Amino acid sequence: MDHRLWTFFYLYPMNQQLPMFSGEPSSHQVPLKDGLLEYYPQFFSTGEADTLFRELTQDIHWKQESMKMYGKTVLFPRLMAWHGDAGSAYAFSGTTYTPEPWTPALLQIKEKIEPPAGVHFNSVLLNLYRNGKDAMGWHADDEPELGANPVIASVNFGAARRFMLRYKQDHTLKYELELQHGSLLLMKGTLQHYWQHQVPKTARLLPSRINLTFRVINP
Numbered sequence: 001m002d003h004r005l006w007t008f009f010y011l012y013p014m015n016q017q018l019p020m021f022s023g024e025p026s027s028h029q030v031p032l033k034d035g036l037l038e039y040y041p042q043f044f045s046t047g048e049a050d051t052l053f054r055e056l057t058q059d060i061h062w063k064q065e066s067m068k069m070y071g072k073t074v075l076f077p078r079l080m081a082w083h084g085d086a087g088s089a090y091a092f093s094g095t096t097y098t099p100e101p102w103t104p105a106l107l108q109i110k111e112k113i114e115p116p117a118g119v120h121f122n123s124v125l126l127n128l129y130r131n132g133k134d135a136m137g138w139h140a141d142d143e144p145e146l147g148a149n150p151v152i153a154s155v156n157f158g159a160a161r162r163f164m165l166r167y168k169q170d171h172t173l174k175y176e177l178e179l180q181h182g183s184l185l186l187m188k189g190t191l192q193h194y195w196q197h198q199v200p201k202t203a204r205l206l207p208s209r210i211n212l213t214f215r216v217i218n219p
């Protein structure tokens with residue numbers, strides 16, 4: 001099927017509140033060219049998501065990190081934190097991050113997402129987007145320590161934001177969804193080889209949003 005048709009087909013039901021008749025949260029498979037997304041709009045109940053959002057906002061030591069670009073120090077337009085098993089150090093944009101230990105809230109989330117993800121995660125990168133001006137530019141999660149075809153589990157709390165994907169070799173091939181409060185997005189297969197993703201800035205006045213990407217870091 002034409003890719004734009006897929007986009008329309010999947011985007012429509014994704015924003016609906018689907019009734020859940022079984023105990024399992026419902027999900028949508030998005031079979032992209034050379035990659036796979038699986039979206040669970042209401043993976044956490046609203047009550048659970050509200051509590052986790054509050055706990056993470058308060059308990060994480062959020063920091064504005066910087067990176068060197070063309071000899072200049074540039075602040076990332078968001079706050080970040082890195083948690084995980086001791087020994088899962090992670091190099092990102094020229095800096096090596098040593099993880100803080102797991103907190104009860106992080107362990108609670110990790111235990112709940114591991115069955116659908118089918119892997120045991122040893123680390124999580126946290127990003128706090130303070131308002132619509134905070135963002136993340138185009139990139140792929142393709143650092144060598146993530147291995148060839150990583151499963152990355154992205155968990156979202158707070159303001160809903162656009163999550164855009166583009167095919168690396170043909171930017172007209174695109175997909176986009178709005179990541180909701182309490183949702184889980186699994187990125188799988190060869191997605192990180194062939195696709196980039198971003199969370200764009202918006203002029204809309206938005207409250208804060210927390211995204212967690214659970215990862216398996218190979219030593």
Ligand SMILES: O=C(O)CCC(=O)C(=O)O
Pocket residue numbers: 125127136141154163179197198199211213
């Ligand atoms: O905030 C998001 O939804 C994306 C986060 C992301 O791409 C990353 O942490 O690598």
Ligand SMILES: [Fe+2]
Pocket residue numbers: 139140141197
């Ligand atoms: Fe990413």
